[in-house]
Amino acid sequence: MYQKDTIAAIATGMSNGGIGIIRISGQEALDVAERVFYPKGAGKSIRELPGYSALFGEIRDGKTVVDEAVCLVMLAPNSYTTENVVELQCHGGIVLLQKVLELVLRSGARAAEPGEFTKRAFLGGRIDITQAEAVMDLISAKNELAVRSSVGQLKGNLSRQIKDLRSMLLQALAYIESALDDPENYSLDGYSGQLQMQTERAVEQIDKLLQTAEEGKMIREGIRTVILGKPNVGKSSLLNQMLGEERAIVTEVAGTTRDTLEEAATIQGIPLTIIDTAGIHDTVDIVEKIGVDKAKNSIRNADLILYVVDGARPLDKDDEQIMSLLNQQKVIIIINKIDQAQVVDKLWITNQISAPVVELSAKTGEGIHALKKCLTDMFFHGTLSVNDQVYITNLRHKQALTEARESLTRVLEGIQQKMPEDFLTIDLTAAYEQLGYMLGEALGDDLADAIFSKFCMGK
Amino acid sequence: MPHIEETYDVAVVGAGHAGCEAALAAARMGLETILFTVSVDSIAMMPCNPNVGGSSKGHLVREIDALGGEMGKNIDKTYIQSKMLNESKGPAVHSLRAQADKAEYSRAMRMTLEQTPRLTIKQAEVSELLEENQIVTGIKTCSGGIYHTKAVILCTGVYLKARCIYGNVSYPTGPNGLQAANYLTESLLRLGISVRRFKTGTPARIDKKSIDFTKMTEQKGDERIVPFSFTNTEADIWREQVSCWLTYTNETTHEIIRNNIDRSPLFSGAIEGTGPRYCPSIEDKVMKFPDKERHQVFIEPEGEYTSEMYVGGMSSSLPEDVQYAMYRSVPGLENAKIVRNAYAIEYDCIDATQLKPTLEFKAYSGLFAAGQFNGSSGYEEAAAQGLLAGINAARKILGKEPVLLDRSQAYIGVLIDDLVTKETQEPYRMMTSRAEYRLLLRQDNADLRLTEIGYEIGLIDEDRYQKFVQKREAIQGELQRLKATVLGANRQVQEFLEQAGSTPLKTAATLAELIRRPELNYEMLAALDPERPKVSPEVVEQININLKYEGYIIRQEQQVAHFKKLEKKQIPQDIDYDQIGNLRKEARQKLKAIRPTSVGQASRISGVSPADISVLLIYLGK
Structure with missing residues (x-):
């Protein structure tokens, strides 16, 4: 139900490492933030901040320091939700973020419903009608999901x-x-x-x-989206592009991602849990082998697979092996590295798997928009639905x-x-x-x- | 065929508790009003229990009074016993109840109607509604008379196709053998108004001379008498009171009932109407609660000048011989002579979701409905609807905005909202638990909540309004003074507190803070408060309640603030729910059927989920 009370949620992924953001929105967002965030330096207060500026300080639970954080204030109506918004950028890490969120909830905010920030953004006139349609779909889908799960x-x-x-x-x-x-x-x-x-x-x-x-x-939220592909086709770069920040470790050496990484992201209002996998290929490296097995495992639990191929390299046996794993899943085929000379035969791939194809460059960001559109289309046309295993x-x-x-x-x-x-x-x-x-x-x-x-x- | 033809502004069909309030309101608001009844002798008749008020119903009566209705004044004139229920509980559930002298109640109301300018009483059965293009134009009577009106208010109570039943005896009459109204239902059906059948019942009346009161417990009235009407003081209406009597059923009673249950028309299926769960017949109680060893039976006088006594708690539709056996098994009733048998009554009424919150039919402009016809039960529920239907019919004719009370303003608001929003499956009775903001909707502050509205409508005169304004100002002023007056921890104060069994002060405190202590109140602190102005007991009551329960009151007010936001979001009349793709099927059907006026009302429809409300909000936001 639409209430103008103050809501809060973890706005970033629930993974270890990196920076985690707690977003607070509503009339009392600043009051809530003041109860948990203590700026460093005498006499400073988040109240005195002009919109879109930040302070450094500590998150405290009573006298106990929970984390150091940057507190970003966006004043109504110039925020995403058009309400007062405070973002607490913490050190991340699931446990810590949960702790901070709980503290915020205890300090006067209510846990946000699925899609609620977006809903408020719409009700505040921030998003337009076409997006609103999507939000409506989302809310009904998510609420049903919420009840089910x-x-x-x-x-x-x-x-x-x-x-x-x-x-x-x-x-x-x-x-x-x-x-x-x-x-x-x-x-x-x-x-x-x-x-x-x-x-x-x-x-x-x-x-x-x-x-x-x-x-x-920890219970994950969102559509389980697995990024799959051979080593070094740019899976982690793609993940980073989608998240809009450097998160996974990206190197030029094949096999850098040795474990599966999970990130939560919201693409045009659709909640995704993106799982970056170790590249699948025949390997003798034991550590890497475990990663590959995990990747195969996550295929089975996925709602959607983003199958990444390197457009600048010819397909090989490993690709065939991967494609053979993809017989029952919803797939988007991503031909990466369009910033380089292309050698891959698109037609051949679509003959193997019937799935939409998106060409992009994870490095430059070109084509990312097409991917997002493809994603939302699939979601809202019901091609893509949420696995019952997904929990709120x-x-x-x-x-x-x-x-x-x-x-x-x-x-x-x-x-x-x-x-x-x-x-x-x-x-x-x-x-x-x-x-x-x-x-x-x-x-x-x-x-x-x-x-x-x-x-x-x-x- | 030659027939008479007359013109009025408003026609009210039925002169029960709803019809009387409706007709009085319309006439007092300046409209030529005609009130139809099948029997002028049955105006404001009380065909069931001989009392007015009780838990939550007392609230309704005080609200009716604050808005300028008649019920409170009429019962103050004709009560024979008065009681404030739940006095040991919180102020929100204190409830006033009076035993009425039924004949006097009816006579006094009739006199008021007769003395009201612009109000015509007519004995006739209305048989047909007249309309053109979905706009009501008047009514037609059985004798062919035509009455042209701008509005019609249906208050037909339990009279439409009424049937009284006990055992295998069945009469096609209204209560007390009064003529039923057998034609109007067909007219309603022809207009496409859907009708359903409800059922209720009443116990026997027993001759006082045949009762042995020594076997019963006397139930006296209160020493302090609180009037229903805010215009009366205790001194205005004080009188000697008449007692009621309490006795109980026993295992013998229950055995008689169980042995004869197959002869009950309720259990044999002869009665098809839906009865109320909160007012079950004695056979229902015995069959549904087999573990209960006894049930209460209240013997209540029907009036001062009659020897008939009402047997509260033992309504029934069992055959006459079983009734005799069962009543006579109750201590004190061994030799009971039954003056009137108990009976069940079935009648046609409507599902009130066909109405707007103004009590006007959605499909017919100018057609209003109130009372048991709307599927409610109880004199007070009927009167409350009658008053609002009368007010809104009059305001429509006068070209003014309708008066709508919401759930945070009045029990009347809860009552009407429930009736027009929820598909009630049984006759609807008011209960305090139905009012989610009941802490704010107290019987003691009904005047503070509603007098202003009554004054704006024109049903509260200037003199009464000015007195009300003074009272309101006295309360505000005194509350402010108490919160601002600080007492030091001096010896006089400490000694006083000690004597009163309260803890001494550690630091200075305001008078308000002291009043908040459970063991203290406003009156007790007089000695510490020499500056105190002279205020009435009603003002004192408000001060004590407001200070003592301030925390709870503030929390409830916050809830109301939330509630109001959705209430304010209006849904356009021409909304097409089929255009909103994301509503669930059930929600869409319900919304299409009920067509709520606000998002708030939509959220209270069963089958409409919070997700549907979100979808609706977003659609409306476009």
């Missing part, structure tokens, strides 16, 4: 625990509401003691869940749990202060809704149904 993630034990928690809260709410509605029939005398015990138990349970979330594995980051779940916990803490405070039960329902309802968010369920008529089915109402 959040429910998917919540299979089994976790899901059952959340459902149990919710059913406990609903029971409590229904009882209180019944008593408020029909006070001559149902009494709340002594109920707060029972409610306190139940709430405390719920808080404990949520704490346990939060702990497991902490230990839980579990950070939102974590935030939902944290907020439910906060609401329940308020319930406990309310009980302590002897607040009347109808006040307690405000926070009980909030907790119920937060947990429902994890299951993709809203409050709706649950409460009325629970009241009528559990309690005999009415004269």
